[in-house]
Amino acid sequence: MDGRDLVRSVKSVGSVGAAQGLRTVRAAWRRWRADATGLPPRGPERARVPGTVREVESQAGGGVVRFGRSELRIFVAVNGAVFWGWDGAAPAPSYALADRCPDPDPRAALEPDKDGGWRVVAERVTVVVSRHGAVEVLTPGGVTLRRDLPPRWWEPVGGGAARWMQRSEVPADARFFGLGGRAAGPRLRDGTYRLWNTAPGRASGPGDGPLGVTMPVQLVVADAGTHLVFHDNSWDGTVTLREGEEGAGSGHDRAGTSELRMDGGPLRCWVMVGAPARVLLTWASLTGAPALPPAWALGHHLLPEGAGDEEELRRIVTGCQEHGLPVDAVHLGIGHLDARRVFGVDQERFPKLPVLADELRRDGIRLVSAVGPAVEPVPGGTVYDGGTARDAFVRGSSGEVVRGVAWPGEAVFPDFTHARVREWWGGLYAEGLAQGFSGFRHDLDEPTSFTAFGESTLPRSARHALDGRAGDHREAHNVYALCMARAAFEGVRGAAPHERPFVFSRSGWAGMQRYGGTWPGEVAPGWPGLRAGLALVLGLGLCGVPCAGPDVGGSGGEPSPELYLRRLQLGAYLPLLRTRTGPRAGSGEPWEFGAEVLEHARAALVERRRLLPYFMTLAHLARRTGAPLVRPLWWSAPEERALRDCEDAFLLGDCLLVAPVLDPGADRRAVRLPGGRWYDTVTERAYEGPAQVLVEAPPERIPVFARAGAILPVRGEGGGPELEVWAPARGRTGGGLVVPDAGDGWEEPETERYTSRWEGPRLVVEREGEDGAGEPARPVRVRGLGPDRDQM
Secondary structure, X not given: OOOHHHHHHHHHHHHHOHHHHHHHHHHHHHHHHHHHHHOOOOXXXXXXXXXXXXXXXXXXXXXXXXXOOOEEEEEEEOOOOEEEEEOXXXXXXXXXXXXXXXXXXXXXXXXXXHHHOEEEEOOOOEEEEOOOOOEEEEOOOOXXXXXXXXXXXXXXOOXXXXXXXXXXXXXXXXXXXXXXXXXOOOOOOOEEEEOOOXXXXXXXXXXXXXXXXXXXXXXXXXXXXXXXXXEOOOOOEEEEEEOOEOOOOOOOOEOEEEEEEEOOOOOEEEEEEEOHHHHHHHHHHHHOOOOOOOHHHHOEEEEEOOOOOHHXXXXXXXXXXXXXXXXXXXXXXXXXXXXXXXXXXXXXXXXXXXXXXXXXXXXXXXXXXXXXOOEOOOOOOHHHHHXXXXXXXXXXXXXXEOOEEEOOEEEEOEOOOOHHHHHHXXXXXXXXXXXXXXXXXXXXOOOEOOOOOEOEOOOOOOEEOHHHOOEXXXXXXXXXXXXXXXXXXXXXXXXXXXXXXXXXXXXXXXXXHHXXXXXXXXXXXOOHHHHHHHHHHHHHHHOOOOOEOOEEOXXXXXXXXXXXXXXXXXXXXXXXXXXXXXXXXXXXXXXXXXXXXXXXXXXXXXXXXXXHHXXXXXXXXXXXXXXXXXXXXXOOOOOOHHHHOOOOOEEEXXXXXXXXXXXXXXXXXXXXXXXXXXXXXXXXXXXXXXXXXXXXXXXXXXXXXXXXXXXXXEEOOOOOEEEEEEOOOOOOOEEEEEOOOOOOXXXXXXXXXXXXXXXXXXXXXXXXXXXEEEOOOOOEXXXXXXXXXXXX
16 A cells, blocks of 8 residues: 555545545545554565476376475366466465366376476376476467466565566467456557556546456467466456567567566466367356346446436436337436445435336336445444444454445445355345346445545455455455455345346456456547447456446547447447436437437447347357357457457457447448458448458448358347348358347256258258257348349
C-alpha cells in the first residue's frame, strides 16, 4: 500500500460531494495506517535461484526434481494439462480449479534427458527440465512452444512472503492474448500489465488497465502451435510482454518474452497445448464448465438509469414496446436499494415492486437487481445485524471490523472466502427473488469504493479466512468477487432449484465462468470505446469466460446518433446485450435520436431476437466444450498470420463472421476473410477466402457473413424455430449443430446434427440420427443458392 489512493481520494472531494469525499479521505487514511502497522516490513532481502539438480523422485505422471536450493514438482494430468510447482507448491488448494485436481496420467513418466536434465513425455506435449531449473514445453515433434528460465525469489531475511520473478521465452512469431479483460487488445502489445482487479474510476478506453477482471492467463499463438499458460497465484503482480522479431540481428530471430513478477504466493502453473478449441476444452475441464444462462438472459437488457420510480420505469418500457423495440430484461441500478438491506427496495420509489415484476414477466420481461458487497454498519439493519451475529465481516490485523466507503457511505464487507459466510450471504438472495427479481448484477465487487478511484476499499493487511488457510487481502483481493459470485450462484440455485441462475459480475478471476458472466465495466463514450468493448469480450472469451458484453451507450458524454447506432449494431452480436439510457449513460431512448436511428436500432434488435436460438446453441456448446461464443478470426486457423493481427472483426460461433464499423463516417470497410466461401447475409453475394474484401457498410447495418455450408437455428417469421441453411460450394458438404432449449431448467437437451450436400442440381438437408439420416423436423430456409435459388 502506498499513498496513491490517498491522493486520489483527496481529489475526489470536489468531484463526489464534500461529505462523501471526506469519508473517502478518512477511509484512505485508515487503510494507509492499517497497512503501515499490519503488514510486516520488507527489510533486507536475499535473492535465490534453484541451483543445480541433486536428485529425482519419480511419481505418477511425472515426479519431483530436487535442486540445490529448491525443488520442482511436475506431472501431466489425464486431461493433457501439465502442472509444475516450485518449493512444494501443489495444485490445491486453488480458487481457480473446479472440484478437485485431475489425476496424473499414468502413461507419462519422468525420464533422463541430455546434459543432466530430465523430461516428461506425454501424448500431446513434452516437457524438459534442465539441470539449472529451466522448463521447456515442446510439441511432440520437438518444436519449442515456451521456455521458462530458472525462476528467482527475493526472500525477506526476517521471514515472510517471498516475491518472485519468472521470465519466459516464446517463438519470434508468437502473439500474446488473454490476461483477463483488457481494453487494449485483444492482441497484447509490448508493455506491462498489472494483475490487480481495479475499478479505473472512469469509463475505460483502449489504453486503460487494469480493469475489474485480471487473470494470470496467457494464450500464445505461434506457427509452432497454440498454448495456454496459467500461473495459479492471486497476489498482486505484473506481466511485461515483448513480442519477438524474426530475422533480427544477422538473420537470427529474437524470441518473444514474458516476465511475470508477483509480490508473493506460490510459483505454480498449468500449461495446455493444442489447437485453440482443444486448449479451451482442457481449460474448461480444469477450471469448470461455463454456467448456462436462461434463454431470456441472451436477449436485450435495458438499464434505464433515468427511471427514478415505478411509473417512470413503466413509461420507458412502454415506449420500447410502442416503438417495436424488443426488451427481455430490465435492470434496476444500485440506487433503488434500501441501504440497510442488500435486497431491500426503496419503498418510496418502488412501493409495489413484486406487482411491477409480475406485470413485466407477463410481457416476457425479467427484472434484474444490482447487488454490491458493501453493508451499511448501522445496528438494526437486517444484513448488518445478521452478519455481526455470524462474525461475517472482514476484520483488520488487530481484530477490529474494517470499515470502508461505498455507495451507502461508510460500509463493512463480508468475507466471502469463508464457506459459512458464503452460505449466509447466498441465502439472502431469496429475498431478491421474492421481490420479483430474476437475475442479479454484482457491482463494486473488486471490492472498490463507490467513488471508484482504483485501489481496493479494504486494506491489504485485512484478514481473510481463505477457506481455512487464513491470510490477508493481498491474496484475497483478486478472488473476492469470484467468491461472492459463488455465494450468489449457489444461493439462487438453492432458492429456485428449477431455474438456471443469472448472475454476472463486474469483477472476477480464473474460474468465474462457473457462476455466470461478466459485465466488463463501462467503456469510453467515444469511438475508442467501441474497440475497447470488443477487445474486452474477445480477451475474456480466450480466458474461458464466454458470456460478456459492454454496455451500449457508454458512460457519460453524449454519443452522436451514428455512434449510438454503431454501438448497438455491434452489441447485437455479442453475448450480453445491455443498453443504457438516462443522464449518467449520456444517451436518451432510441426514439429520441430521430426516426432513421429508431428504424435502424429496431432492425438490430429484431435481428438479435431472430438469432436467439443460435445464441442459445452456442451457450450450450460453450458449457460442453469451453469454446467462447465470440472468437477471433484465427480460431480455426491459428497458423494464418494475417488473421492473428486482425482485431476489428470476429467469429460468432462457427457460422457467422461479424465486421463492426469502428470509425466515424464510414459507409464501407475492408474485411479480412478466412479460407473458404463466405456469403454477405444481406445481399447473399459470395466471396472466396482467404482474402481481404471491401464491402458496403451503410448506416442501417454492419457487414455480417455466413460461412458456406453453415446450418444455424433461427427464429422464423411466425416465431417458431427454423433452420437457416447456407449453400455449400459445389462438390462440398455442409453441416451444423442445434441444441434446442426450453428456456430454463437443468435438463440437458439432445444435440441435433444436420448436414447438407449436393445431389445433382438439388441441395439435400438431412438430420443425422442413430438410425441414419432423415428429414429435418424443422422448417428449412436455404440461402446463398444464387442462380440455383429454387433447387432444394
